[in-house]
Amino acid sequence: MEISQEMIAIGQKAKDAARRLAFTGTETKNKALAAMAEALLQNQAHILSANAKDVEAAEKKGLRKSLVNRLQLTEKKIMEMSEAIQDVIALPDPVGAGEFWTRPNGLRIHKTRVPLGVVAMIYEARPNVTVDAAALCLKSGNACVLRGGSEAIESNKVLAQIIAEAAENNGCPAGSIQLVAKTDRQYAVQLMKMNKYIDVIIPRGGTGLIQSVIENSTVPVIETGTGVCHALVDKDADLEKAVNIVFNSKTQKPEVCNALETLLVHEDVAESYLPLIGQKFKDYGVEIRGCEKVQSILPYAQPAQDEDWSAEYLDLIISVKVVRDLDEALDHIYQYSTKHSETIITENYSTAQRFINEIDAAAVYTNVSTRFTDGGRFGFGAEIGISTQKLHARGPMALPELTTFKFMVYGDGQIV
Amino acid sequence: MEISQEMIAIGQKAKDAARRLAFTGTETKNKALAAMAEALLQNQAHILSANAKDVEAAEKKGLRKSLVNRLQLTEKKIMEMSEAIQDVIALPDPVGAGEFWTRPNGLRIHKTRVPLGVVAMIYEARPNVTVDAAALCLKSGNACVLRGGSEAIESNKVLAQIIAEAAENNGCPAGSIQLVAKTDRQYAVQLMKMNKYIDVIIPRGGTGLIQSVIENSTVPVIETGTGVCHALVDKDADLEKAVNIVFNSKTQKPEVCNALETLLVHEDVAESYLPLIGQKFKDYGVEIRGCEKVQSILPYAQPAQDEDWSAEYLDLIISVKVVRDLDEALDHIYQYSTKHSETIITENYSTAQRFINEIDAAAVYTNVSTRFTDGGRFGFGAEIGISTQKLHARGPMALPELTTFKFMVYGDGQIV
Numbered sequence: 001m002e003i004s005q006e007m008i009a010i011g012q013k014a015k016d017a018a019r020r021l022a023f024t025g026t027e028t029k030n031k032a033l034a035a036m037a038e039a040l041l042q043n044q045a046h047i048l049s050a051n052a053k054d055v056e057a058a059e060k061k062g063l064r065k066s067l068v069n070r071l072q073l074t075e076k077k078i079m080e081m082s083e084a085i086q087d088v089i090a091l092p093d094p095v096g097a098g099e100f101w102t103r104p105n106g107l108r109i110h111k112t113r114v115p116l117g118v119v120a121m122i123y124e125a126r127p128n129v130t131v132d133a134a135a136l137c138l139k140s141g142n143a144c145v146l147r148g149g150s151e152a153i154e155s156n157k158v159l160a161q162i163i164a165e166a167a168e169n170n171g172c173p174a175g176s177i178q179l180v181a182k183t184d185r186q187y188a189v190q191l192m193k194m195n196k197y198i199d200v201i202i203p204r205g206g207t208g209l210i211q212s213v214i215e216n217s218t219v220p221v222i223e224t225g226t227g228v229c230h231a232l233v234d235k236d237a238d239l240e241k242a243v244n245i246v247f248n249s250k251t252q253k254p255e256v257c258n259a260l261e262t263l264l265v266h267e268d269v270a271e272s273y274l275p276l277i278g279q280k281f282k283d284y285g286v287e288i289r290g291c292e293k294v295q296s297i298l299p300y301a302q303p304a305q306d307e308d309w310s311a312e313y314l315d316l317i318i319s320v321k322v323v324r325d326l327d328e329a330l331d332h333i334y335q336y337s338t339k340h341s342e343t344i345i346t347e348n349y350s351t352a353q354r355f356i357n358e359i360d361a362a363a364v365y366t367n368v369s370t371r372f373t374d375g376g377r378f379g380f381g382a383e384i385g386i387s388t389q390k391l392h393a394r395g396p397m398a399l400p401e402l403t404t405f406k407f408m409v410y411g412d413g414q415i416v
Numbered sequence: 417m418e419i420s421q422e423m424i425a426i427g428q429k430a431k432d433a434a435r436r437l438a439f440t441g442t443e444t445k446n447k448a449l450a451a452m453a454e455a456l457l458q459n460q461a462h463i464l465s466a467n468a469k470d471v472e473a474a475e476k477k478g479l480r481k482s483l484v485n486r487l488q489l490t491e492k493k494i495m496e497m498s499e500a501i502q503d504v505i506a507l508p509d510p511v512g513a514g515e516f517w518t519r520p521n522g523l524r525i526h527k528t529r530v531p532l533g534v535v536a537m538i539y540e541a542r543p544n545v546t547v548d549a550a551a552l553c554l555k556s557g558n559a560c561v562l563r564g565g566s567e568a569i570e571s572n573k574v575l576a577q578i579i580a581e582a583a584e585n586n587g588c589p590a591g592s593i594q595l596v597a598k599t600d601r602q603y604a605v606q607l608m609k610m611n612k613y614i615d616v617i618i619p620r621g622g623t624g625l626i627q628s629v630i631e632n633s634t635v636p637v638i639e640t641g642t643g644v645c646h647a648l649v650d651k652d653a654d655l656e657k658a659v660n661i662v663f664n665s666k667t668q669k670p671e672v673c674n675a676l677e678t679l680l681v682h683e684d685v686a687e688s689y690l691p692l693i694g695q696k697f698k699d700y701g702v703e704i705r706g707c708e709k710v711q712s713i714l715p716y717a718q719p720a721q722d723e724d725w726s727a728e729y730l731d732l733i734i735s736v737k738v739v740r741d742l743d744e745a746l747d748h749i750y751q752y753s754t755k756h757s758e759t760i761i762t763e764n765y766s767t768a769q770r771f772i773n774e775i776d777a778a779a780v781y782t783n784v785s786t787r788f789t790d791g792g793r794f795g796f797g798a799e800i801g802i803s804t805q806k807l808h809a810r811g812p813m814a815l816p817e818l819t820t821f822k823f824m825v826y827g828d829g830q831i832v
Contacts, residue, residue, distance in 0.1 A: 411784030
């Protein structure tokens with residue numbers, strides 16, 4: 001497809017900025033970040049008035065209330081965005097670290113962390129992603145090209161302008177932070193073909209958005225997102241732990257990718273466990289879609305259809321199945337897992353070890369809520385997304401995942 | 417596009433094999449590799465007779481002599497393939513290593529190396545890649561799906577059958593090593609769309625093959641290959657080193673991606689250096705395509721056209737340009753480099769440091785031949801390709817690059 005002149009201009013500017021950002025020191029980057037954090041607070045009124053336009057348009061279009069809430073900014077939310085930048089300042093700069101070794105011929109090879117270059121983000125109507133992504137990219141020495149959802153365009157234009165100016169006025173090259181201000185879908189598709197300018201695309205949002213990027217992009221993509229997460233309550237589970245963990249995994253924030261979608265229960269504890277968790281779900285308004293065995297134990301369970309086993313509800317719905325043994329559970333997860341987060345609740349050592357070893361997923365838990373799959377909760381101090389692919393990064397991605405490395409080789413005339 | 421039943425069968429079989437291979441121990445994998453190495457020697461006559469069919473067909477089709485040579489197997493080449501497997505046995509298994517930390521809430525998080533899963537290789541008419549790739553994938557716990565060039569189909573069918581049987585008869589799951597025996601291009605394209613079964617595709621071959629994979633694949637790709645490599649002879653170069661390094665980089669094996677394609681010479685040493693290297697190139701039959709300044713110094717140089725600066729000749733041809741200073745050289749490399757391997761020849765400390773820091777490439781050298789960019793020469797003991805992208809792996813890829821990791825998290829009832 002043809003790339004428009006304006007997109008090439010954005011790409012070239014980003015590439016040129018990345019070239020200089022790659023060896024811009026931590027002190028300069030932190031100074032720019034501090035200025036960005038400050039500029040958000042200084043321009044609060046300006047941001048809120050742009051955001052009000054987005055909110056008004058969204059309401060006119062009849063956007064769902066939960067989406068409007070995500071779109072809407074407040075003084076408090078702007079403060080939180082500013083604080084999130086402060087948190088990034090406190091994180092160690094991943095650039096410049098590495099290891100080296102010496103070859104028998106005297107070559108010294110340094111494997112050194114360097115920025116990826118130009119990172120493109122394609123995301124939905126969450127203005128805070130504009131700020132978060134820009135801050136994480138800048139700290140890791142990457143230029144970024146941001147493409148947010150059309151519903152947030154007025155907010156994003158103002159936010160991007162404020163932080164880009166603050167960065168440029170404090171030692172970062174022009175073009176370090178750029179927004180694609182056109183909302184037409186074709187500009188996003190052009191971005192996906194700009195291999196000459198863009199080193200990686202990270203999509204953040206729903207399954208439709210992510211699949212579209214995977215299918216259309218020739219630029220390398222880090223797939224994020226879809227989580228059909230399972231919990232297995234084993235026959236040797238501590239049932240109280242099992243109630244707490246399963247309830248927390250499902251209900252604490254059902255709309256996110258690390259929330260639980262399918263509960264598997266060993267048949268030996270089905271009759272004792274299911275009424276406990278079932279009642280809690282019922283009281284909380286969680287719809288249960290169960291296999292026949294589940295329906296026979298919980299009269300209020302709906303029948304599960306085939307498609308329920310691969311559904312990512314992101315809502316107060318859960319599919320529940322009784323399994324004969326660990327092997328049936330492993331087979332079920334193997335078949336339906338999106339390899340995001342899986343947990344077992346058991347006090348049996350060998351069962352736990354088999355589950356942890358044999359399940360293929362970004363995060364595999366024993367006696368822990370699936371909701372822990374998160375950069376902050378893992379101790380990374382930040383998160384730019386959760387990778388569900390295996391290349392480059394897996395699970396929560398933070399600053400080191402926004403870098404690559406190069407081999408710096410020092411010699412004295414060596415030839416082959 | 418529609419995936420044919422036979423390709424789905426291959427994909428499913430590979431996925432099932434990968435599931436078991438992921439926790440097959442090093443001892444079993446090494447035993448299987450030893451059996452593969454032995455089976456090649458035992459079946460020498462069978463391999464040679466299949467290969468003879470390929471060679472005959474290639475000669476009939478009028479394939480270039482150098483390509484026929486690459487295709488043709490001999491007892492010695494089979495011995496070398498067998499020895500290459502023995503080398504892989506000696507390498508440490510990357511699977512199962514990692515690091516762990518404990519969170520304030522008591523969670524213990526283990527970041528553990530695991531295989532990628534199913535690796536697809538798409539390559540040209542080099543039968544040895546069939547064996548090399550299978551051995552490296554198996555050692556790193558990956559199932560592989562191999563798709564070699566049509567010219568080598570008879571050789572590949574026999575080689576794949578021999579090593580797959582040897583692996584299966586020695587503890588590895590059926591489907592660990594599979595060949596796509598259909599040579600029609602559409603089967604390669606199907607492979608590129610099999611995201612459900614394939615975790616990564618690694619293309620190995622010419623620019624056309626690699627570009628086709630990048631454009632068509634929805635499966636994550638590791639781009640390998642194209643190297644428009646530069647050498648800069650600085651004003652402070654030791655001219656004798658500069659002659660040796662540049663001559664070696666260009667002529668030692670001109671057909672490979674880490675061979676030199678463009679020589680940049682600082683104007684202060686152009687008149688002293690160019691006649692030295694020019695004469696050596698002339699005597700060796702290297703065609704020189706120079707800028708005007710080069711032509712004025714070397715009467716036998718051809719004029720360079722614009723397209724010469726981005727040409728990957730892979731032949732005894734070199735483009736040569738005189739530059740005003742380091743900045744002009746850095747700008748030239750920034751514009752034309754494929755980010756593979758770049759070298760500077762200088763005795764000046766600060767110049768060397770600027771070059772090493774500011775050039776963005778997989779390998780950046782000071783006073784070293786570009787031909788060193790190689791898994792073996794870097795000390796990795798093997799190589800499955802040289803990545804020219806920045807995601808996941810950069811430069812020579814060996815066993816660790818055929819792995820990803822998963823987070824194994826041990827808890828005691830933690831909830832969010």
